[in-house]
Amino acid sequence: MRTDHGASPPRVGEVLDATGTGMWRWDHAAGSVAMDARAAELMGLAPEPVTVSTSVVRAKLHPVDFVELDGIITLAAAEGGIAEGRLRVVGDDGRVRWTVRARLRHLDADRGAGAVRRPGVGTGSVLVGTLVEAPESSEARSAVTGDWRRSREAFLLDAGRALAEARSTAEVLRVAAGLAMPGFSPDGLAVFGVKGDHLVVIGHYGHGEGDETPFLDMPLTTPYPAADVIRNGRAVYLSSPAEYQRRFPATWPLAERFGRQAWAFLPLVAGGRTLGAWMAAFSSPAAFTPDERSVLTTVARMLAQALSRASVHESERELSAGLQRTMRPAHKPDIKGMTVAARYVPTGGGLEVGGDWYDVIPLHAGRTALVIGDVQGHDVRAAGLMGQLRVALRAYAAEGHSPGAVLSRASRFLSGMAGVAHYDDPDTVEHVEDRFATCLYIEADPALGTLDIVRAGHPDPAIRLPDGTLMVRPTAGGLPLGVDPEADYPTTRLVLGPGETLLMCTDGLIETGGHDIDTGWARIRTVFAENPEADLEELADALVRTVHGPASHHWPGPLADRREDDIALLLLSRDAQAVPPRETGRRTVLSVAQSDASRIADARGQLRDLLYDWTAPDQVDGAVLMLSEMLTNVLVHTDGDALMVAEVTGRRGTRGLRVEVADGSDELPHRRNPGELASSGRGLVLLELLAGSWGVDPRGEGKAIWFELREDAPPPDWG
Known part of the structure; x- marks a missing residue:
């Protein structure tokens, strides 16, 4: 056989010229199209190499052809496939000049130079291919046209609107399950996550309960389509059970029992990251044409x-709920002789948190502090400052x-918190703007009904009288917190009578809805009158309802969906049968100087004299012993003097004794475990054994340790 060694294969350029074929490159992400001279001529441009934007194309x-072309290019970019179609080129007058056949193949940038594709990373978006002139044909340009295309567009519009309105994962899955695709609708859906x-399995539809069990914890290395x-x-398209079994034989038994005939598994990609996979399963065979794949x-x-x-x-x-929990007391306070109700309604949108808060703080000697405030702003920083300020107020009140x-x-x-610069990275300083807060702080004595009120730029409190009249009570006030670190805050004293109700609130309750x-x-x-x-719980709900609609009956109140401004409110009512003022039968006060320890004996004598007719002699001995230990502890472990206050209240036989020893040291006593021969460390042990109740109250300067006894209490259990 003779071989002609002089022949050579045709070059690419010769083939392209001979067939009238042009080359083009479509960069879907950049929105640009590069063409050689022939492709540019076929596209109605000057016959020279050119790179233009997709808007020129x-x-x-x-218009119909470009929309269709853009759709199949998007699909090819997502699936790594081929995009092809017939395109009508129009002149400046809008009339069709000729028809070209376009073919583009996805160029996977991740597979260049032997690179290995990374899971979860999006594919490239560059396609390359050919353009060639084609005679106009009367044949259908697409397998599905006309009414189906209009139905598809209407379906996608409705689906997009419904999915955009879904606010939770459950709502998204419910919307997805209700989608009726034109011409072909899946009867089984599943959403997989990682x-x-x-x-x-995040959710599924069209399957029985428990059907998802084999897929709940499947390794990503499993040969399963998702x-x-x-x-x-x-995406993975399986148009028949035979194709499924051929491509995924190991996991085919998991799908076989559902009796489906076709499956589409598509990646769920958001922000360039693969979140999971969506499965659409069909009970009838599906060819998955380009139009159907485009819809899916x-x-x-x-x-x-x-x-x-x-x-x-x-x-x-979840973050909002956690922040809101920190804004309020963990438990509804129990104040003897008084009732409290409170509500917090956050502003709408975002994290639904803001700077409003309230608090109820137990104090020494049965008193209670009620606080309500509003940090400037309705953002996360306002909520953060509010939380820090709330903790600081609690600490100062407890002292x-x-x-x-x-x-x-x-x-x-x-003032120290505002205006502080902080660093997000070593080269960037972000300045934090100054913030201030308004606050209303009330210290209430449930027994006497007195309210000691201080106000920092906050709305005044109001009191409802027993006849239903609501009166705003003007109080002395100072600047909002954080404006002037040297500001003073005067105190106004009011008395809350039996049957009266105090209202404290933020300006959101007063001014929301365009009110001044x-x-x-x-x-x-009007709410109080009606x-x-x-x-109090019903009244608190009525106050919120008149501004924002129905509220919850559960402490500490509802969360709102749409709010102009935060609302916080506190209601405090003194019971009609309030606890009467304390009946002080007798009282003694004695100071024991650091330099005169002999006064401890005088204090013991004074206490015995005070309890001369106490009906339980053993309690008298125990009280004297506890007092001696408390005074000795002050003189031994501090550098200051001790002040004893002993008070007997009530009627004979049911009286109460309260003994306090105060000193100027901030160091709190600690319990120790003394040995048999130890000479100290027994004070708190004795208090636990002998006292009806006892405790330590921090004061503005120093502390007070106290114990109480009741005359009718049973003797201590020594067993």
Whole structure:
């Protein structure tokens, strides 16, 4: 056989010229198209190599053809496949000049130079291919056209709207289950997510309870279509059971029992990250034409975005709920002779948190502090400052400071917090703007009904009288907290009578809805007038309802969906049969100087004299012993003097004794375990054994340790 060694294969350029074929490159992400001279000529441009934007190509093609081309290119970019179609090129007058056949193949940038594709990383978006002139044909340009295309567009519009409105993962799955795709609708759906290196089922539809069990904790390395989609980021279409069994024989038995005839597994990609996979299963065979794949791909993209938004929203709600829990007392306070109700309603949108808060703080000697305040702003920083300020106020109140001193210290604290610069990274300093807070602080004595009120730029409190009249009580006030660290806060004393109710609130309750201070208080007065017999919980709900609609009956109140401003309110009512003022039968006070320990004996004698007719002699001996230990502890472990206050109240036979020993040291006593021969460390042990109750109260300067006994109490159990 003779071989012609002089022949050579035709070059690419010769073939392209001979067939009238042009080359082009479509960069879907960059929105640009590069063409050689022939492709540019076929596209109606000057016959020279050129790179243009996709908008230029759009202008040269029939509008319907460009929309279809853009859809199949998007699909090819997502699936790594081929995009082809017939395109009508139009002139400046809008008339069709000729028809070209376009073919583009996805160029996977991740597979260049032997690179290994990374799971969860999006594919490239560059396609390369050919353009060749084609005679106009009367044949259908697509397998599905006309009414189906209009139905598809309407379906995608409705699906996008419904998924955009879904606010939780459960709502997204419910919307996905109700989607009726034009011409072909799946009767089985599942959404898979990723947890670590395992596949998890987020939700499913069209399957029985427990059917998801084999897929709940499947490793991503499993030869299962959903795992393959998540690993590679490309859709998997299985048009028949035979194809499923051929491509995934190991996991075919898991799918066989459901009796489906076709499956589509598509990646759920949001923000360039593969979140999971969506399975659409069909009880009838499906060819998965380009149009059908385009619809499925679009739905998968919208579903991924909806699930991503829902996840963010649910995380925000979880954070919001955690922040709100820190804003309020953990338990409803129990104040003898008084009743408390409270509500907190956050502002709408975002994390649903703001700067409003309230608190109820138990103090020494049966007194209670009620606090309500509002940090400037409705953002996370306002909520953070509010939490820090709330803790600081609690600490200052627990130390025993007067109400004015509590707010003065809180103002200095907030001044130190505001305007501080912090670093997000070594090269960036973010300046934090100054913030201030308004606050109303009330120290209540349930027995006497007295209210010691200090106010820092906050709305005045109001009191409802027994006849239902609501009166705003003007009180002396100072600047908002954080404005002037040296500001003073005067105290106003009011008395809350039996049957009267105190209202403390933030300006959100007064001014929401376009009201000013006068019309806002008028609205609140109307609520009180219309609910004369309501208890405090019902009244609190009525106050919130008049501004924002129905409220919850559970402590500490409802969360709102849509709010103009935060609302916090506190209601304090003194029972009609309030506890009467203490009946002080007798009282003695004695100071024991550090330099005169002999006064301890005088204190013991004074206490015995005070209890001369006490009906339980053993209790008298125990009280004297405990007092001696308390005074000795002060003189031994501090550098200051001790002050004893002993008081007997009530009627003979049921009287109560309270003994306090105060000193100027901030160091709190600690219990120790003394040995048999130890000469100290027994004071707190004795208090636990002998006292009816006892405790340590921090004061503004120093502390007081106290114990109480009741005359009718049973003797201590020595067993």
